[in-house]
Amino acid sequence: DAGVIQSPRHEVTEMGQEVTLRCKPISGHNSLFWYRQTMMRGLELLIYFNNNVPIDDSGMPEDRFSAKMPNASFSTLKIQPSEPRDSAVYFCASRATWGQHSYNEQFFGPGTRLTVL
Amino acid sequence: QQPVQSPQAVILREGEDAVINCSSSKALYSVHWYRQKHGEAPVFLMILLKGGEQKGHDKISASFNEKKQQSSLYLTASQLSYSGTYFCGTEISRNAGNMLTFGGGTRLMVKP
Numbered sequence: 259d260a261g262v263i264q265s266p267r268h269e270v271t272e273m274g275q276e277v278t279l280r281c282k283p284i285s286g287h288n289s290l291f292w293y294r295q296t297m298m299r300g301l302e303l304l305i306y307f308n309n310n311v312p313i314d315d316s317g318m319p320e321d322r323f324s325a326k327m328p329n330a331s332f333s334t335l336k337i338q339p340s341e342p343r344d345s346a347v348y349f350c351a352s353r354a355t356w357g358q359h360s361y362n363e364q365f366f367g368p369g370t371r372l373t374v375l
Numbered sequence: 376q377q378p379v380q381s382p383q384a385v386i387l388r389e390g391e392d393a394v395i396n397c398s399s400s401k402a403l404y405s406v407h408w409y410r411q412k413h414g415e416a417p418v419f420l421m422i423l424l425k426g427g428e429q430k431g432h433d434k435i436s437a438s439f440n441e442k443k444q445q446s447s448l449y450l451t452a453s454q455l456s457y458s459g460t461y462f463c464g465t466e467i468s469r470n471a472g473n474m475l476t477f478g479g480g481t482r483l484m485v486k487p
Contacts (some may be wrong), residue, residue: 291474301417301462301477325406350418363407364464364475366416 260284260368264350270373276338281371282331283352291364292325292335293349297323300350306355307333340374376400378465380478387453387485395481397463398445406439407464407475410457417462420448453485456463 263282271277283290291306305315307327315325322341327333337344353364378399378415385393397406405424409417423439423446434451450457464475 262403302466303476306474343430363419363422365419366409 259292262350262365263350264348264367264370266370268371268373270375271340272375273341274339275374276336277340277372277374279335279348279350279372281333281335281350281367283333283350284365285331287352287354287365288330289353290333291351291353292333293366294346294347295369296346301346304335330370337372339372340372342374345372345374377476378463378478380461380463380480380481383479384482385484387483389455389485389487390415390452391452391485393453393483394485395448395450395461395463397444397447397465398443399465399467401444401465402465403439403441403444403465404468405466406437407466408437408446408448409462409464409477410459411462411480412459415442420461450483453483455485455487458483458485 262284282355288309292304293301295301302317304317306313310327310330323337325335329363333338347369349369350367352366354362378397386444387393403413405422407422408420411417411418421437423437425441436462437446437448439440460480462477462480464477
């Protein structure tokens with residue numbers, strides 16, 4: 259299994275530009291999570307999906323952030339327009355539904371390091 | 376609400392032991408432990424389910440006291456490779472939507 263795949267791994271952009279982060283969860287996992295990690299705020303849950311449906315987006319900082327999951331194998335996190343304070347590492351993670359596996363650990367992707375100048 | 380981890384940071388000499396605690400204000404169904412090395416993604420260590428079980432992984436073990444709503448991670452005879460930030464993730468219900476709430480992390484540095 260390839261694990262959770264994220265792209266790009268690094269993104270440098272200028273303030274005001276649109277940024278799109280991509281995630282491919284592990285096949286068979288039906289929960290997908292987007293996190294943001296900074297030194298100041300630690301690991302924050304932004305939004306998560308169950309069976310492609312957004313369940314809780316209360317962690318999304320503001321309307322500039324949006325996330326979609328059009329199918330079970332793909333999700334995007336978009337920031338428009340981007341600001342310097344959005345600079346962080348963004349992780350995508352996936353997990354299997356209870357009952358289908360003995361251990362329901364959450365697997366993290368390698369992350370996207372975003373720098374907004 | 377975010378679980379509270381303690382200590383926030385610890386420095387050890389190789390071979391020493393350490394305990395990292397994770398406390399919640401809510402009743403828990405499960406506790407998950409992860410380790411993150413600098414510049415990398417968090418990596419799963421173990422899950423503890425409701426029932427007070429204790430688990431082990433090499434020289435790293437953990438316990439879960441559901442009555443006290445807390446979990447502890449024990450690192451025995453620490454190795455240089457144990458360095459990193461340890462996170463606990465808590466789940467309040469089997470049907471809580473599969474969401475984990477992570478603590479602020481404990482930075483562990485093991486020196487030769």
